[in-house]
Amino acid sequence: MLSVTETQFVEFSPALIAKFDDVVSRYPIGKQKSALLPILHLVQAEYGWISAPAMDKVAQYLEILPIEVYEVTTFYTMYFTRPTGKFMLEVCRTGPCCLVGAEKIMKHIENKLGVREGEITPDGLFSWRGVECLAACGMAPVLQIGPEYTFYENLTEESVDQLIENLKSNSLQN
Amino acid sequence: MARKLLFENINIPGIDTFEVYRKNGGYRAVEKAIKTMSSDDIVEEVKKSGLRGRGGAGFPTGMKWSFLAKPEGKARYLVCNGDESEPGTFKDRYLMTYIPHLLIEGMIVSSYALGANTSYIYLRGEMMPQIRILEKAIAEARNAGFLGKNILGSGYDLELYVQPGGGAYICGEETALIESLEGKRGNPRIKPPFPAISGLYGCPTVVNNVESIAAVVPIINDGGDEYAKVGIGRSTGTKLISASGNLVKPGVYEIELGLSVEDFIYSDEYCGGIANGKKLKAVVPGGSSVPILPANLILKTVNGEKRLMSYESLSDGGFATGSMLGSGGFIAFDEDQCIVRNTWNYSRFYHHESCGQCSPCREGTGWMEKVLHRLEYGHGKLSDLDLLVDVAKKIEGNTICPLGDAAAWPVASAIRHFRDEFEWHVTNPKEAMERNYGLAKYADPLPKLEEV
Ligand SMILES: Cc1cc2nc3c(=O)[nH]c(=O)nc-3n(C[C@H](O)[C@H](O)[C@H](O)COP(=O)(O)O)c2cc1C
Ligand code: SF4
Ligand code: FES
Numbered sequence: 188m189l190s191v192t193e194t195q196f197v198e199f200s201p202a203l204i205a206k207f208d209d210v211v212s213r214y215p216i217g218k219q220k221s222a223l224l225p226i227l228h229l230v231q232a233e234y235g236w237i238s239a240p241a242m243d244k245v246a247q248y249l250e251i252l253p254i255e256v257y258e259v260t261t262f263y264t265m266y267f268t269r270p271t272g273k274f275m276l277e278v279c280r281t282g283p284c285c286l287v288g289a290e291k292i293m294k295h296i297e298n299k300l301g302v303r304e305g306e307i308t309p310d311g312l313f314s315w316r317g318v319e320c321l322a323a324c325g326m327a328p329v330l331q332i333g334p335e336y337t338f339y340e341n342l343t344e345e346s347v348d349q350l351i352e353n354l355k356s357n358s359l360q361n
Numbered sequence: 362m363a364r365k366l367l368f369e370n371i372n373i374p375g376i377d378t379f380e381v382y383r384k385n386g387g388y389r390a391v392e393k394a395i396k397t398m399s400s401d402d403i404v405e406e407v408k409k410s411g412l413r414g415r416g417g418a419g420f421p422t423g424m425k426w427s428f429l430a431k432p433e434g435k436a437r438y439l440v441c442n443g444d445e446s447e448p449g450t451f452k453d454r455y456l457m458t459y460i461p462h463l464l465i466e467g468m469i470v471s472s473y474a475l476g477a478n479t480s481y482i483y484l485r486g487e488m489m490p491q492i493r494i495l496e497k498a499i500a501e502a503r504n505a506g507f508l509g510k511n512i513l514g515s516g517y518d519l520e521l522y523v524q525p526g527g528g529a530y531i532c533g534e535e536t537a538l539i540e541s542l543e544g545k546r547g548n549p550r551i552k553p554p555f556p557a558i559s560g561l562y563g564c565p566t567v568v569n570n571v572e573s574i575a576a577v578v579p580i581i582n583d584g585g586d587e588y589a590k591v592g593i594g595r596s597t598g599t600k601l602i603s604a605s606g607n608l609v610k611p612g613v614y615e616i617e618l619g620l621s622v623e624d625f626i627y628s629d630e631y632c633g634g635i636a637n638g639k640k641l642k643a644v645v646p647g648g649s650s651v652p653i654l655p656a657n658l659i660l661k662t663v664n665g666e667k668r669l670m671s672y673e674s675l676s677d678g679g680f681a682t683g684s685m686l687g688s689g690g691f692i693a694f695d696e697d698q699c700i701v702r703n704t705w706n707y708s709r710f711y712h713h714e715s716c717g718q719c720s721p722c723r724e725g726t727g728w729m730e731k732v733l734h735r736l737e738y739g740h741g742k743l744s745d746l747d748l749l750v751d752v753a754k755k756i757e758g759n760t761i762c763p764l765g766d767a768a769a770w771p772v773a774s775a776i777r778h779f780r781d782e783f784e785w786h787v788t789n790p791k792e793a794m795e796r797n798y799g800l801a802k803y804a805d806p807l808p809k810l811e812e813v
Contacts, residue, residue: 212524215436215479218562222786224527225543228486255544263527265486281448282649282706283605296455319489319530319710320448320649324605324690325612336489 197240199248203204203233209246219249223259227266232334236267264318265333272307272314274354278329278342280317283324292328293317297343299351312358365573366579366599368397368615371460377494378697379501380689382462390508390581394470398581403474407577409585411597416533416570417648417688419672428557429475430565431472439477440542440567440572441493443484444526444533448649448710449690452601453571455613457484457491461498465521467574469507470581472519475567479520482571483538486525490523495523530714534762535568536560537716541710548716549762555681570688593619596604596671600689607695609633620645622668622675623660626693639695642803643779646675647687649707650767652774654684655803668740680774696800700782701793702732704775711768722765725756729772736783739790746776746783779803 199207207226214221226245240258249256260266267275279291286295296315302308304316323329328338332349332354339350375381382388394403408423415689429437433568441464457464464482472480484492499521502508505520510518524542526532532541536550539561559567580588589597596618602625605611607716610633616625625631626641635641645651662668662677669675675686694703729752735741753769760766776783782798 202401213520213524215562218543219362219523221542221543224486225525227527228489228525249544251499251544259527259544260545263486263529265528269535270554279712280706281702285703285706286606286692286694286698309460315642318528320446320715321487322445322454324449324451324692325603326451326606331487336487338490358674 195243203229220251223249223256227260231266236270264313273312273358274332276313276315278315279320279321279329281320284327284329287327289328292342293348295347299348312355363617363768364599365615366591367463367575367601376460379505387462388466388507390466390578391469391757392513394473394514396516398472400476403470403581406580406585410580410588411595412573412576412580413569413672415572415600417447417684418733422569422573424476426567430558431476436563436564437475437477438564439472439475439480440538440561440566440568441482441571442533442538442568443482443571444538446485447688447690448531449605449645449692449803450602450648451603452613452689454488454491456571456575456628457495461494463575463578464571465498465502467577468521469519471574471577473517478518481522481524481542483524483526483542486527489515492523492525527776531716531764533573534764538568538611539566548718551761570739591617593669593671594673595674596673602689602691604632604691606693607636607639608693609636616670617702617727618671620670622670625670635693637694640800640804641693642696642698642800643694645701647685648690650770651687652680652770652812655778656684657804661807697797699797700775700779701737701786703773705737707771708768711764715764719760719765721759722768725752726768728752736786739794743784743787746780788806
């Protein structure tokens with residue numbers, strides 16, 4: 188298993204804080220809580236997931252209670268409150284995608300990676316899960332990979348294999 | 362070729378840039394509105410156009426705008442709904458990806474009409490690429506003087522921001538969206554008060570779908586009357602249809618409202634027929650929340666008239682034999698699809714997405730998912746069908762927001778029209794695990810009314 192301590196670090200870098208400040212400037216004075224969802228995306232893009240200490244720091248920054256952050260991270264599905272593989276393959280599992288083979292693609296990914304939904308491959312590179320309709324049903328089956336949320340459309344078993352190989356070799360180069 | 366009002370220029374290379382968009386007549390609506398029209402003039406044109414909200418409910422946009430409260434000294438907000446989470450719907454993503462300035466232009470004109478000086482475009486968080494695209498478009502429009510302070514020297518100021526959600530279907534519901542934009546869980550608010558009185562930060566707020574806002578551009582350019590000439594009856598203008606499922610050419614199509622369903626499915630200009638030479642079994646015409654119809658009822662109404670792509674025709678027959686245009690998410694099922702499995706999938710979706718505030722929705726969606734799961738996996742009873750209808754009835758109309766109805770309708774309509782298939786799952790559980798029920802009689806010509 189990947190060794191990531193659940194109490195990972197947390198001191199936000201000045202560059203990250205500058206991005207937070209930019210987000211906060213979009214709302215009226217005193218309504219800085221509106222920045223919470225965008226800021227959580229920034230934190231997740233930086234660290235891969237959002238740990239409890241990170242949530243506390245966000246609360247501190249926005250001058251809100253920690254519980255106000257917890258209830259948001261646990262309500263929305265995009266925030267990972269536990270580590271994931273470096274690449275999280277999120278496959279749409281909703282009706283329209285299933286009409287053209289999404290379930291088969293999920294099964295294939297499970298077999299190919301050898302881990303169940305939500306688990307991390309031993310090399311730490313991959314996780315996968317089913318997610319709900321991604322507003323790309325005409326290009327089904329589809330999957331997305333954060334933090335940029337790049338889309339891979341009209342998936343076939345072959346194109347999924349190719350994608351996984353490409354991600355592997357890219358991460359070896361970096 | 363049908364008339365295009367939104368996508369006329371979508372195939373021009375570089376139309377996603379300000380320069381090319383502008384060269385092809387872009388931002389004329391902003392100039393016309395700000396230089397020659399008052400807010401009331403614009404609202405009047407939108408009323409005349411007959412435009413109805415494209416987010417799903419079909420409420421007249423001009424009327425909605427005229428409800429906006431205008432108390433002295435309070436900010437007003439326009440929030441664009443780009444949550445687009447209704448299964449089967451992907452037109453807004455398409456529009457924003459390929460012609461982002463159309464939305465920005467619509468936002469400027471609409472904000473001006475409503476007297477909003479700060480407006481937000483709320484996109485589902487998964488649309489990060491579209492957020493980048495829109496932010497670039499906003500920067501370009503600002504550089505050209507169409508956003509920011511004193512737009513075109515008029516004294517009108519407008520700031521436009523893009524806000525990501527966090528992944529939750531319920532945030533497409535307008536009051537949940539507002540909660541989410543305030544940095545909270547997406548729990549729908551009890552109405553009244555309506556957002557037009559008390560919305561974002563307790564201020565008067567209008568929430569409109571991406572496509573509705575974009576449609577304001579041709580309405581201002583050509584006039585509301587011109588817009589109203591396109592379409593049929595009270596279904597004016599064009600509509601973006603997201604076509605998915607077992608079609609030869611799934612994708613996003615701009616149609617003139619009033620096109621026949623048959624032409625939409627089978628003509629080469631649109632979907633090109635059912636994929637792999639199969640036959641059509643069923644259609645969900647307006648996104649997963651609207652009733653499913655078997656092939657025979659989607660192509661013709663019970664009166665034997667051609668079914669048209671319009672608000673009125675798709676709902677002809679009420680829930681007994683009709684459906685709804687909804688958000689225009691047109692999902693086609695071929696003869697090999699299993700209606701039971703699909704219904705279970707939808708109910709799993711709604712259970713997963715229920716915000717949990719009201720017990721009929723929270724508990725009822727869970728029950729429906731469970732019962733449908735056992736039907737699909739061969740452990741169902743015949744009494745389960747009535748049980749499902751009963752649960753659906755108890756959710757409908759008894760909840761804070763319409764997600765409850767949206768969860769109930771697909772189940773109730775599937776059982777109404779495909780009862781044989783459900784019963785077959787119960788009486789032939791083994792066989793049902795191995796093969797699908799197939800087309801059965803679902804595409805057969807409807808009996809003449811007098812024979813019924
Ligand atoms: C559960 C639920 C989900 C919704 N999702 C969306 C959505 O993704 N996009 C949208 O524009 N409207 C959605 N709506 C409708 C909005 O509440 C609202 O009516 C709409 O944004 C108004 O815009 P319009 O008048 O331009 O259609 C949803 C409604 C409900 C009840
Ligand atoms: S109907 Fe469902 S989604 Fe809507 S408020 Fe109630 S529990 Fe939440
Ligand atoms: S159902 Fe998969 S993208 Fe819509």
